[in-house]
Amino acid sequence: MEAFQLLSRGGVQFNKKKFKNDVSLFSQVQPKKPRTKTETASGHLPSELDFFRYSKSSTEKRQISDPREAGPRKRARIEDPQNEEQEGDEAETEGGQEHGERKATKQRVTAKGQNIPSPAESFFHLKERYNLPQYLMSNLEKYGFRRPTGIQSHGCPILMEARDLAAISPTGTGKTLSYLLPVFTALRAPSTSATVGAGRGTRAVILAPTRELAHQIYNECLKLAEGRKWRIVLFSKATAATLADKSVQEKVDIIISTPLRLVAAKRSGNIDLSNVRHLILDEADRMLDPEFLEQVQEITAACTHDDIQKAVFSATLPANAEKIAMGMLRNPVRIVVGLKDTPLPLIAQSLTYVADDASKLPTLLQYLSQPYNPPIVVFAATQPRATSLAEELVLHEVPNVDCLHAGMTNKEREDAVRRMQRGECWVLVSTEVMARGMDFKGVREVINYDFPRSVQSYVHRIGRTGRAGREGKAVTYFTNEDGPFLKAIANVILQSGSTVPEWMLKLPKPSKMKRKQMGKVKRADAVNPARSIGRRDAIKKRDMIAGSKRRKETAAAGVDVDSADED
DNA sequence: AAAAAAC
Structure with missing residues (x-):
């Protein structure tokens, strides 16, 4: 653990070129058009994917196409009684209304x-x-x-x-x-x-x-x-x-x-x-x-x-x-x-299809090899997976990676938070422990590496970005196994004013049995199937770190050293 | 519905 931490903190060089379009951590983001869409990792969908049968008419439902329009559109929705949450005896007000001045961000x-x-x-x-x-x-x-x-x-x-x-x-x-x-x-x-x-x-x-x-x-x-x-x-x-x-x-x-x-x-x-x-x-x-x-x-x-x-x-x-x-x-x-159990429209949400668990790591590495807006919070399902993923990122030379979960010591947890607050951490790999309440002001993006287990989890996780009126981006990876949970999340995205492919909303409601069955699918501890986590210990880690150095040296010569890391 | 988190 010690060695890994050292490596993740200081062992990786700052790659300025990679980030030349994003020199300042906390400068204003260029307001980009939020797109909610399905991206495929490989560019094409496997035909055996049954829930993509519904994608034939994948027209997108459009509610709010731009966060800057959120105000007026939201207003329109407020005046539509059909969208009102029905309550018994209730008083309803909208902040600012009675004094004539209303900010576009005001919510019902x-x-x-x-x-x-x-x-x-x-x-x-x-x-x-x-x-x-x-x-x-x-x-x-x-x-x-x-x-x-x-x-x-x-x-x-x-x-x-x-x-x-x-x-x-x-x-x-x-x-x-x-x-x-x-x-x-x-x-x-x-x-x-x-x-x-x-x-x-x-x-x-x-x-x-x-x-x-x-x-x-x-x-x-x-x-x-x-x-x-x-x-x-x-x-x-x-x-x-x-x-x-x-x-x-x-x-x-x-x-x-x-x-x-x-x-x-x-x-x-x-x-x-x-x-x-x-x-x-x-x-x-x-x-x-x-x-x-x-x-x-x-x-x-x-x-x-x-x-x-x-x-x-x-x-x-x-x-x-x-x-x-x-x-x-x-x-x-x-x-x-606003609306209960609904993320802010300021967060541009998207879903990314990755065929299976093994395809997630290459997808993430590919993403992180291009310019991105740090810091990013990446959510994994379990502690071992968070640790494993952080290690993989470090070994693949992703700069300034940190890990934070409740299996770590208090001091390790505090250190990780501090580095995050100082902007020293660019990619924080974490578990549900970071999902709620944490306010890292600069977080530009959340990546759900593992699909969230509930709508609540989704809402809180992606809520680490887009705080205090800032824009944010949230990407959620989904695999074939996540199919049964996809519809609920798609609905949440739609509710929050982003767009979602129509086929997702047409997915059949999964039966309780099916969910139970799917929920029981065991996730591997190791994020990279080429590596076994079972025998990991300090010595092994030292080998891995040495391996990563070797990789760096040999990469230039075009030699593939990946196999050298296998057991 | 289940892992994570809480000491």
């Missing part, structure tokens, strides 16, 4: 519940209505938050009026800030201050499904907290230990944690949650998955204060998760920004 907002607080047009309005402290206003300005996003203008008032909230808003639309602002406003002053209204100690808990996401939320907290002596704790083994001291715990204001970590502290009696007034579940549907649910419920039960406000946030919320969430909330407001 559906709110449901009793006495729904009206949205705030600007941070200044929030301040006027809810007495937002000046330090928050300065910090907002300092960090470039000029206007609230849809979820912020609608969600903040609801939370600031002490209501429970279920909020659904697309990826990259500022959900974190929409719950942090109300939390800071409600807490008023740090525990250490003389004028604390609501008692001392932990008064807000924010839960997230991965360490990386918890850390990112923590960083956002620190931005808003500047200038005040807030004690914000990113829960870890180390911090949990220091909190065993009651006098330390009394000074804490906000805890951000993954569920199991907090449960462990609770069980050891090291944490007092009895004064928690705000409990936030980020990536709520994930947090309500069976494996997390018990832990979340244990934490909820430990938050015994009567005046507790609960809120759940996500870009996706399947019906069963929503049912559980609503059961946890008191007289909640439910708001949906």
Whole structure:
């Protein structure tokens, strides 16, 4: 592992020529026409592919052909009552409408519940209505938050009026800030201050499904907290230990944690949650998955204060998760920004046909040998596949490749995130662990190397790009085996305003049996069938690295050394 | 429907 990491970090030379059209990592992308289409790796389709029978009339359904048209077209859709999500007694508003000024990117907002607080047009309005402290206003300005996003203008008032909230808003639309602002406003002053209204100690808990996401939320907290002596704790083994001291715990204001970590502290009696007034579940549907649910419920039960406000946030919320969430909330407001379970139209999505698993690597290598827009996030289905793919890319001289999955050590994970944030990583190969919430601002493109297992997974994965109003590109590889899952994803792409070949939508709905069967197809750990991963160890890796050097030298002489790497 | 993630 060590050797591989060294190699992936520093062992590959920067190839300027390859990127001469893209010198600056963070410069504005030329708005390209988003195309959603089916590309074939080999240029022709094998006739035995049964689901391509439907492609005879492969005319494309066209909704929005250009992201710049998204505004007006979206508007047209809003006015079409047939497209409205039907709700019972609901208030419906569109941000900005009542003041005449509307940005093209504004999305439809559906709110449901009793006495729904009206949205705030600007941070200044929030301040006027809810007495937002000046330090928050300065910090907002300092960090470039000029206007609230849809979820912020609608969600903040609801939370600031002490209501429970279920909020659904697309990826990259500022959900974190929409719950942090109300939390800071409600807490008023740090525990250490003389004028604390609501008692001392932990008064807000924010839960997230991965360490990386918890850390990112923590960083956002620190931005808003500047200038005040807030004690914000990113829960870890180390911090949990220091909190065993009651006098330390009394000074804490906000805890951000993954569920199991907090449960462990609770069980050891090291944490007092009895004064928690705000409990936030980020990536709520994930947090309500069976494996997390018990832990979340244990934490909820430990938050015994009567005046507790609960809120759940996500870009996706399947019906069963929503049912559980609503059961946890008191007289909640439910708001949906845009369309539920739908990616942003800003993301140009495409599907690429690759015949089988073995064809994916050559397809990706071919793609990465041409100029592209780094950084790219590549999603693999399992940890071994992510590792294997990253190794293959490194061995094939792709520059600045990194790998990140939960099988790695904390330090390795932190290092990978840091390199990503610094723009040192151009291709990040990862698993589902990176799929949710992570905000790497420069990510231009997502590649689903392995087909996502659910619509939710797809939406969150591709949501790593196209954040905060930027454009993004998402490519999804699909093989013959992915056929049964293709239709659902095609529908999502269509929903989000991109185009999809009509035959995909005509695919038969796969039966449960069929899905079960297909789902059981075992994916090889090694991404390159020519290499066996079974006997991999440090020595083997050293050989591979040596092999890659040899390859480099012999490549010029036209000698094929690939076979030398085989077992 | 299943892997990944959580310690």
